[in-house]
Amino acid sequence: MIKKAVSLAILLLISGIFIEGGDIFVDNGINYGSFKSVSWTEVIPVKKVAFVGFDENSYLDDYAFLAAIPATTFYANGKLYSYPLLFYEERKINSKKELTLNASQGIKYFMEDWLSYCGNVEIEFINANATKWNAKYSYINSSNIYDIAAKIAMKHWKESKECVIAIAGDFYKQKRMRGSMNVSINEATIDSFSILLPEPEGIGGVYKSFEVEEPYKYIEVEVEWNPLLRGKDIDLQLYDNAIGMVDASENWNALAGTYESVESYIFNYGTWEVGLTNMPTEAIMEEMTMFKGGGREYEAKIKLYPGEIFHLPPINFLARNVSINIECNKNISFGALLLSNSNISYEPFKGNGKLKMKFDEIGGGNYSICIF
Structure with missing residues (x-):
């Protein structure tokens, strides 16, 4: 049942459902707040905002964001309703270089405008917590992707004549590859x-x-x-x-x-x-x-x-979060770089006595390490 709730939470937008939401912009019974957008019809804004706690080290926030989409943008009774859905993070800025990608600064400016536009607003936090704005708050928290989607669906979903079910993959059972090797390099002169x-x-x-x-x-x-x-x-x-x-x-x-x-x-x-x-x-x-x-x-x-080149064990899958640690028995300066099976050179890493190479993603194949 939980997996069905997950799928419903992600795909209800397609089904023509009715979702419970906050206040919309109405004046004397006449809606005045709709606006044209990339959608097929005008959008009626809802006086709400949803924040999903950002976590760069897991996929939990990504699944929560997907599950919240049909709750924040939905079609009901011939009308399309929507309110903002954003990732939320509070990051301390240590230098001016970090200002460009400072999400917390952007959220601050956005909320000033949104609160000014809405007046009274409801804020829903999903795996996040803050009370810095004058608003009505609600919270959904869970460390399980199925449970968090079920809670979103149970809170917002009322009825639907049709539904589409999709099964989420389990990113917590990734194939992992570990290994080590000892090599020696003959002394040579630069x-x-x-x-x-x-x-x-x-x-x-x-x-x-x-x-x-x-x-x-x-x-x-x-x-x-x-x-x-x-x-x-x-x-x-x-x-x-x-x-x-x-x-x-x-x-x-x-x-x-x-x-x-x-x-x-x-x-x-x-x-x-x-x-x-x-x-x-x-x-x-x-x-x-x-x-x-x-x-x-x-x-x-x-x-x-x-330098010399050493062949790594074959990788037969798309590898993510790759980490290669190299330590030398002498505290000498050296460098290392990764070579693909087509002899493409990755960015070099340099260190004294030891170094750590990190890659967000590499494809499958036969890789080598060049140590120089």
């Missing part, structure tokens, strides 16, 4: 050298090639120049001649400083190139005149890191 590139003229580029051979697996290139030439906005590119550009750096030098850096997994041995280009900061013709014939040279400092 190769460091420099090449000089002339200053690029106009909006063109200059390029210089070099050779990369075994046993190197990772490359870093850095270019710095005199801070007194801060108006020069030079960009840096790195090429594996067998496949093309593998990385590019285009710092805004007025803010970041007079340097550019690129890095990459070494996909192929043989000829590689670095390139320098001008980033115009004024009119193109002025730039071409300004940069022509400068006669300066830029030093590209190149580091080649030796």
Whole structure:
């Protein structure tokens, strides 16, 4: 019976049901609050709002949100009623960078507008709790996806001539894969050298090639120049001649400083190139005149890191929340990156003595780890 309630809670919107709701906008018996939307008919707003407690570490909030949709938007007696349904979280902001995605700040502004529009409002919290607004409150709490959907359905559902039942998957019985392996890497020396590139003229580029051979697996290139030439906005590119550009750096030098850096997994041995280009900061013709014939040279400092590749056990399913921990018996600096079976390189991780690699999702296949 509970699973049926879950399905009803998710899919009643399709069925033409009647759901108990809060006050609607009525003046002398005439509805005046409907508005046109993307729906097939005008929507009548209800003086309510529903909040689902946000939990980034589980699917409980996602199921609760889905179950609450037909309670917050429903069709009854030839009319479409709706009120806001939002995720709720209270997050302390530690820096200005976090303001953009600050949901609690957005909720605050929204509720100021919604309360001003509604006057009296009913707030329903689902796995959340707050009393910061002058409103009528109700609460639904549960740690079980079927139970929480059943409570939503029992509270809001009155009758229906038809229903559609869908069975929810159980995300709490995921297939898990664990394992460990011990490997050893022979001692090797980092190769460091420099090449000089002339200053690029106009909006063109200059390029210089070099050779990369075994046993190197990772490359870093850095270019710095005199801070007194801060108006020069030079960009840096790195090429594996067998496949093309593998990385590019285009710092805004007025803010970041007079340097550019690129890095990459070494996909192929043989000829590689670095390139320098001008980033115009004024009119193109002025730039071409300004940069022509400068006669300066830029030093590209190149580091080649030796390493080895180790094959991981095959993964035969879509893997989420992947965590790979690597520890070394010496407190040395090293890096590691994940390689797919088609030799696609994931973002590198670097650490001293140990590091932790995390991925939200990777597909199935035969993966490898490159340690450098």
